[in-house]
Amino acid sequence: MSLAAVISLLTFSSCVLLAIEGRAMAKTVPTVRDIEQINDVLSSYIGKDDKLALLLDFDGTLSPLAPHPSLAEIDPESEAALKNLATNPNTYLAIISGRSAEDAREKVKLEKITYAGNHGLEIIFWNKSRYHHEIDEETRQKYEKMVTELETSLGGNGAWVENKKQSLTFHYRDVPEVDQPTYKARATSIIESYGYVANAAHAAVEAKPPVIWNKGEAALYILREEFGDNWPEKVKVIFAGDDTTDEDAMKALKGGGLSFRVSKRSEIETYADYRVPSTKTISLILQWLQDNMNQV
Ligand SMILES: [Mg+2]
Numbered sequence: 018m019s020l021a022a023v024i025s026l027l028t029f030s031s032c033v034l035l036a037i038e039g040r041a042m043a044k045t046v047p048t049v050r051d052i053e054q055i056n057d058v059l060s061s062y063i064g065k066d067d068k069l070a071l072l073l074d075f076d077g078t079l080s081p082l083a084p085h086p087s088l089a090e091i092d093p094e095s096e097a098a099l100k101n102l103a104t105n106p107n108t109y110l111a112i113i114s115g116r117s118a119e120d121a122r123e124k125v126k127l128e129k130i131t132y133a134g135n136h137g138l139e140i141i142f143w144n145k146s147r148y149h150h151e152i153d154e155e156t157r158q159k160y161e162k163m164v165t166e167l168e169t170s171l172g173g174n175g176a177w178v179e180n181k182k183q184s185l186t187f188h189y190r191d192v193p194e195v196d197q198p199t200y201k202a203r204a205t206s207i208i209e210s211y212g213y214v215a216n217a218a219h220a221a222v223e224a225k226p227p228v229i230w231n232k233g234e235a236a237l238y239i240l241r242e243e244f245g246d247n248w249p250e251k252v253k254v255i256f257a258g259d260d261t262t263d264e265d266a267m268k269a270l271k272g273g274g275l276s277f278r279v280s281k282r283s284e285i286e287t288y289a290d291y292r293v294p295s296t297k298t299i300s301l302i303l304q305w306l307q308d309n310m311n312q313v
Contacts, residue, residue, distance in 0.1 A: 043264065043286040049277070049293055055305050058291060062275050065311045068107050068252045070244070070274075072236050072266065073299075075114040075121055077259035078279050081296050082219055084190060086116065086179060091125065092296050098303035103127045105312055109252070111239050113137060113232050115223060115262060117181045131243075135183045136225055136262050137235020148238065150230045152183060156212070160185075163211040163224065167204060176200050183226065190220035216261050223262060232262055233269030249273045255306075256289075257299055264288050277302065 049058055063069060073079055076089050079099070083089040091099075102108045111131035114121040118134030118141045125132070133140040140148040160183070167178050167187055175191030187208070189200040201222060208215040208224040216223040225231070236256065240248040248254075254274030256266050267276040267288035278289035279299060285292060293299060 043288050045284055045286055046278070046289060046292055048283060049291045050298055052301055052305070055298075055301050058275070059302070059305055059309070063253045063255075063306075063310075065309055067310075068109070068244075069306065069310060070109040070111070070240060070248075070252045070254045071102060071306070072111045072113055072239070072254065072256045072274075074232075074258035074260070074263050075112055075116065075124060077219065078257050078263075078296060078299055079112075080124070082259075086120075086186075086188075089124065092300050094300035095296070095303050098300065098307040099125070099127060101307045102303065102310070103130050105307075105310060107311055108306070109243060111236075113235055113239075113258075113266065115181075115184070115186065115218075115260070120181075131239060133232075133235045133239065135181050136223075137230060137232050137238075138183045138226070138228075140235060140239065142239075142242070150183075150228060152226050152228060156226050156228075159211045159213070160226070163208060163213060166207055166211075170207065171200060171204055176204075185224045186218065187222045187224065188220065189222075218260050218262070225262075231265035232258070233265035233267075236266045237269050255302075257293070257302070258289075 049055055076082060079095050080089040080091045103110050111133060112121050112125055113133040115136050116134055118132040118139045121134050122132045129143045131140065131142050138150040164178055164180055164185060172178065176189045179186040179188060187204040189197055192200050204222045205215040208222065212227050213224040214227055216225065240254065244251045254270055256270050256274055257277040257279065258266060259279035264287065267278065270276055271288055276289035277291050277293050278287040279293050279296060281294055
């Protein structure tokens with residue numbers, strides 16, 4: 018093959034790769050904010066006789082962000098609609114949270130629904146069966162050391178570690194604003210020095226073990242377990258989340274479900290299909306589903 022032919026083949030291949038990657042890239046998306054827009058989007062995706070799997074993040078999605086995780090409360094309108102959807106035989110409900118699964122259950126307080134905690138590393142299914150993602154001994158031992166170092170070097174002054182046993186969240190919301198960038202950078206560097214993955218969150222840094230498992234993998238696992246490998250033919254899927262870690266689920270469900278990213282920023286780049294400005298819009302979506310899905 019001549020040099021020119023090799024060069025043109027390489028150029029063609031990289032164009033194809035760019036095109037493929039381009040399709041899967043995060044981008045700005047349309048905003049859905051009122052009931053008419055919600056009606057347009059949802060009624061063109063789901064019919065009243067369809068089965069629905071509703072997969073939802075908790076903090077910042079069902080509950081407005083709170084100064085401390087223990088203070089987060091689900092929006093009363095969302096709570097009422099979820100309660101109703103949880104008893105609808107055509108609706109499957111799962112909470113996929115960065116909290117521990119037990120903690121998410123204590124917050125949502127609904128029985129017989131599925132709770133995935135620690136970004137999906139642990140799943141408690143509605144029928145009490147459980148999934149635990151395997152983490153090797155060395156990584157587990159590093160976890161305890163990482164917690165200790167974060168607490169001794171950065172704890173206090175408004176910063177603290179939420180220890181969820183498999184993953185943690187380092188919170189710095191109450192640190193004086195001028196010092197926050199330093200806390201964020203130092204926490205990120207400590208987390209990465211233990212080989213954990215650091216993700217920026219709202220006034221916090223999440224540390225996740227270096228495993229190929231995230232909210233996206235957890236969402237697909239739940240759908241396969243409940244509906245089989247051919248779940249896309251059996252069930253419509255709606256996902257909503259507000260954070261970087263939720264993007265994994267939005268990416269995994271691209272083309273197989275409908276995703277909403279909660280964000281105040283209209284220019285945010287996301288894998289979701291639509292942006293919604295607040296948890297109030299999530300309440301409207303849940304109310305629409307409650308009113309429009311068949312109950313029998
Ligand atoms: Mg969240």
